[in-house]
Amino acid sequence: MATEVSTTIEFNASHFPSIIMREDLLETWNDISLASLEEAEKAPLILFLEGLGAFDDPSFDQDKILLVKASRGIPESIYTPGIFKDGDKIIVKVGVNTFAVTQTGDKFTIGTLIGKMNVTEAKDRDGNPYPKASMTFISQEHDDSFSIPVNLASKELGFTRNQLDIALLKNKPIVNFLLEAPASAMKxxxxxxxxxxxxxxxxxxxxxxxxxxxxxxxxxxxxxxxxxxxxxxxxxxxxxxxxxxxxxxxxxxxxxxxxxxxxxxxxxxxxxxxxxxxxxxxxxxxxxxxxxxxxxxxxxxxxxxxxxxxxxxxx
Known part of the structure; x- marks a missing residue:
């Protein structure tokens, strides 16, 4: 009996190669719709959005699913799904859309997705270490998993990887370790x-x-x-x-x-x-x-x- 191979999907810039060839990036800030993405880019994102319960949310905006910063029509950066805080709540932000994440011990749930937080360490240009984190979510409906970056406030608050690891081991809320979600702003x-x-x-x-x-x-x-x-x-x-x-x-x-x-x-x-x-x-x-x-x-x-x-x- 063949075993299905699961795939971990990361929604980073490399997941959206069609963006680099777009001719409609006429402004500095450009909203990207779900419908305008290539099928290979769109299909995994739809799976993730289904897990979030996005399509059951009447306020969900499919026309603003990604944000691209461009200069003279050439993309400089793509802002993809990420974990933030909104006051005392953990959220995942997808374009202009936000979805609440619930923490129970060291587990995180959102819609039908269940996740855990992974903490690593990187170094800045001066060689100083700082913590990095992501959340890996799985669905009970398919074998694929989704890795979503966590936006930590380590620079602002000065905490280390060890302090974040201890908080997770003690099942403490991690919301205070997160950056506040970007406020809604017009272009x-x-x-x-x-x-x-x-x-x-x-x-x-x-x-x-x-x-x-x-x-x-x-x-x-x-x-x-x-x-x-x-x-x-x-x-x-x-x-x-x-x-x-x-x-x-x-x-x-x-x-x-x-x-x-x-x-x-x-x-x-x-x-x-x-x-x-x-x-x-x-x-x-x-x-x-x-x-x-x-x-x-x-x-x-x-x-x-x-x-x-x-x-x-x-x-």
Whole structure:
């Protein structure tokens, strides 16, 4: 009698090779739908989502299953499923979707999936050790298993692999060892052309580099892109969000591409040309049309309350 060979599926960037050849990555941040993936990429992901109970959840968004960061149409990073915390709960984040994970002792369950946490150790560029972790989930309905990365807050909290191992051996909750899930943020291209006063910026560093979320004074959160990201990554840029005033300027270039930058001043109503409007055509391409537009500027009395520091990492 033949024995079926089980497979461990890892949803890392190499699992989605079709992304590198896509021609629709027109923005810095691009949502990827389940339907647009190749069959070999889609089938294991569907198995995982079925185990999570995703298709029984009316709020599940199949059009935002992955997030891809791109530059000039070329993907730089793919944010895939990952384990985070949401307050005092453990969750798995899949694109914009989140699903609660239950811990019982050293076992973790979500939907029909049962998992255990695996802890290893790696070294940073300076040779300093730090813990790494993943959760391996299995289903009672098939022999395949799924390995999902765990986003640890070891850099922020300073704990070691040994401390995490001890917590698992003692069946202690591991939620406090996790990074908070990235807050929902809109993409830069979803903002209207205009100027927006900034309340603060939250940043994190993962294997794909720095990820910045700009908190606007009107309460919205925006994923950084373009020149704004270049500024935030620069060692020469040291803004004092509490005591100084900064503005996010969103404009378009002659070719219709997005221009955005951070300026040290209040928003100006007259700073954006009125003959440049960025539009998206039915085929997904962008273009600039010449017609009057209404310039939007967001500016209210500035206070010294800054956004709380969040640490979004790999999706």
């Amino acid at each position: 830069m291209q979803e903002l209207e052309i205009g100027e927006y006063q900034i309340k603060g910026v939250s940043s994190s560093k993962g294997k794909y580099g720095a990820l910045h979320t700009i908190h606007l004074l009107d309460g919205r959160k925006v994923l950084s892109a373009g020149n704004a990201t270049t500024q935030l990554n620069s060692l020469l840029f040291n803004p004092n969000w509490e005591e100084e005033t900064y503005t996010l300027v969103v404009d378009t270039a002659d070719d219709g591409s997005l221009n955005c930058a951070i300026r040290k001043r209040l928003p100006m109503l007259s700073s954006i040309p009125t003959n440049s409007l960025r539009v998206t055509k039915s085929n997904g391409a962008t273009a600039t049309v010449s017609e009057p537009i209404t310039v939007k500027a967001t500016s209210v009395d500035y206070d010294n309350e800054t956004a709380s520091k969040e640490e979004p990492l790999d999706f």
